Amino acid sequence: MDLKALAERLLPGEYPSLASFEEKYPPRNLPKGAQVTRLAPSPTGFIHLGNLFAAIANERIAHQSGGILYLRIEDTDLKRKVDGAVEAVKNALRYFDIRFDEGAEIGGDDTYAPWYQRQRAEIYRAFVKHLIEIGRAYPCFCTEEELTALREEQTAKKEITGYYGKYARCRNLTEEEIYRNLDAGKPFVIRLKSMGDPENKIKFRDAIKGEITVTENDQDVVILKSDGIPTYHFAHAIDDHFMRTTLVIRGEEWLASLPIHIELFDVLGFERPRYGHNCSLMKQDGETRRKLSKRKDPELSLEFYRKEGYYARAVKVYMLTLLNSNFEEWYLKNPEKPLEEFKFTAEKMSKSGTLFDIDKLNDISKNELSKLSAEEMYAFLKDWAEEFGTDVQKNYFSDEEKMLKVLTLCMGIGGKKRRKDFTTASQAMEFIGYFFERPASHEEYRVDGAARRNILHDFLEIYDSADDAQVWFSKVKEIAAANGFAAEMKEYKASPEAFKGSVADVAEVLRIATTGKANTPDLYSIQQILGEEETRERIEGAM
Numbered sequence: 432m433d434l435k436a437l438a439e440r441l442l443p444g445e446y447p448s449l450a451s452f453e454e455k456y457p458p459r460n461l462p463k464g465a466q467v468t469r470l471a472p473s474p475t476g477f478i479h480l481g482n483l484f485a486a487i488a489n490e491r492i493a494h495q496s497g498g499i500l501y502l503r504i505e506d507t508d509l510k511r512k513v514d515g516a517v518e519a520v521k522n523a524l525r526y527f528d529i530r531f532d533e534g535a536e537i538g539g540d541d542t543y544a545p546w547y548q549r550q551r552a553e554i555y556r557a558f559v560k561h562l563i564e565i566g567r568a569y570p571c572f573c574t575e576e577e578l579t580a581l582r583e584e585q586t587a588k589k590e591i592t593g594y595y596g597k598y599a600r601c602r603n604l605t606e607e608e609i610y611r612n613l614d615a616g617k618p619f620v621i622r623l624k625s626m627g628d629p630e631n632k633i634k635f636r637d638a639i640k641g642e643i644t645v646t647e648n649d650q651d652v653v654i655l656k657s658d659g660i661p662t663y664h665f666a667h668a669i670d671d672h673f674m675r676t677t678l679v680i681r682g683e684e685w686l687a688s689l690p691i692h693i694e695l696f697d698v699l700g701f702e703r704p705r706y707g708h709n710c711s712l713m714k715q716d717g718e719t720r721r722k723l724s725k726r727k728d729p730e731l732s733l734e735f736y737r738k739e740g741y742y743a744r745a746v747k748v749y750m751l752t753l754l755n756s757n758f759e760e761w762y763l764k765n766p767e768k769p770l771e772e773f774k775f776t777a778e779k780m781s782k783s784g785t786l787f788d789i790d791k792l793n794d795i796s797k798n799e800l801s802k803l804s805a806e807e808m809y810a811f812l813k814d815w816a817e818e819f820g821t822d823v824q825k826n827y828f829s830d831e832e833k834m835l836k837v838l839t840l841c842m843g844i845g846g847k848k849r850r851k852d853f854t855t856a857s858q859a860m861e862f863i864g865y866f867f868e869r870p871a872s873h874e875e876y877r878v879d880g881a882a883r884r885n886i887l888h889d890f891l892e893i894y895d896s897a898d899d900a901q902v903w904f905s906k907v908k909e910i911a912a913a914n915g916f917a918a919e920m921k922e923y924k925a926s927p928e929a930f931k932g933s934v935a936d937v938a939e940v941l942r943i944a945t946t947g948k949a950n951t952p953d954l955y956s957i958q959q960i961l962g963e964e965e966t967r968e969r970i971e972g973a974m
């Protein structure tokens with residue numbers, strides 16, 4: 432068969448020579464050992480923890496070796512494309528401080544552009560054409576229906592499904608048959624003519640999993656679809672070669688396709704990058720562990736963390752804890768150091784499913800937030816509120832001095848122990864809401880209605896915001912004694928039956944009346960921040 436003529440018929444026109452691509456996209460001029468890594472999401476609009484997991488690993492390995500991290504958009508599947516998806520990826524990753532050096536909408540060096548696969552069609556086609564010319568790719572005219580029938584036949588016979596060996600019907604079409612199909616205008620895809628034999632095993636060194644054995648590929652996979660756009664398999668091989676990627680960290684769902692990729696790199700004559708297959712994030716669901724699911728687990732989406740207002744460093748600390756087995760120990764010793772100082776390695780990455788536990792993340796978040804100054808917390812909450820807060824919440828920031836006082840008190844700054852009440856920005860904003868809005872409801876009081884009224888009434892009689900904390904507290908004790916409550920805890924403990932309750936119960940009445948909540952930081956300080964008038968009005972309201 433005249434393969435050159437066939438290639439011309441299938442992909443007509445002049446393409447640049449293969450060598451010209453090598454010149455156009457030369458090896459990168461980087462110091463020895465520098466790694467070139469990438470993130471290659473499809474623009475589906477859904478960016479998830481798995482992406483962040485891979486992003487952190489790729490980012491660390493690239494930058495810590497003096498290399499490059501780039502962003503490539505794998506938009507070969509138009510059905511999955513969503514408007515604004517690239518912005519969404521960038522925003523989500525920027526939040527976690529993942530810095531790209533080059534790539535789609537990044538700016539930076541453009542030597543290896545374009546970064547959208549759809550804009551790279553000419554390169555892919557040039558190589559497909561070459562593979563047809565050398566007899567390693569061929570047109571396939573099978574219809575969807577025929578392929579479905581084939582799959583059903585294979586399933587019924589309990590055989591491996593796919594287009595291979597004796598099932599690869601179009602592989603053996605005669606020249607005449609091919610041209611007859613073409614003349615009839617039948618749509619076609621281009622398939623790889625695989626030379627592999629699954630009886631043969633290949634030893635492979637995975638950057639994460641270590642030495643693994645895979646079988647040779649024998650699937651004649653589609654490399655160019657009928658619309659002239661390549662599949663992921665083919666496009667990524669071309670791109671990782673010409674973008675001069677040295678290490679690919681990607682999800683382990685790609686491990687099954689690795690034999691295809693090995694064969695593609697070989698037939699294209701490219702040196703393979705190293706691959707590291709990253710384990711999936713699992714969730715404990717009752718007795719079983721399962722993969723985090725888009726449908727069931729909102730915490731899979733990175734949007735969730737921004738909307739809830741997770742502190743980016745906390746999420747990163749948790750991700751690093753999961754990613755590198757020696758991170759936790761390092762971090763215990765170096766809690767204040769920039770995370771970049773930790774030496775990240777692919778070898779220390781987990782080799783099998785990693786359990787993602789949001790409670791652990793929440794603990795880490797509380798801890799990280801408790802390290803912030805009031806000013807840092809102010810900035811963090813304000814950023815969040817500007818994007819996600821209600822109008823009323825945005826307004827909390829109109830009086831900066833008051834907000835700083837609130838935060839200083841609520842975070843326990845200057846106190847004996849820092850408080851760890853805040854998990855996320857949204858939760859913190861809700862927590863401090865009572866400083867800015869009157870309580871819409873009151874938590875349940877321990878003290879009954881009649882006694883409560885008297886306590887609140889007496890408080891209004893003697894409250895003076897000019898009192899210091901000690902005077903204030905001695906007045907609360909007075910109110911307790913006057914209402915049949917023990918003014919001293921000691922007294923109460925000695926003979927509880929002699930009292931309606933203790934001064935603690937009285938304080939609780941005042942606390943709930945002022946804030947709506949039974950649990951707050953120091954009540955005296957809260958009333959100081961609120962001021963005399965507001966405090967009185969709230970107490971009156973509660974009465």
Ligand code: GLU
Pocket residue numbers: 470471472473505663667679680681682
């Ligand atoms: N586009 C692929 C995905 O979204 C990228 C896999 C890779 O990193 O090579 O999963």
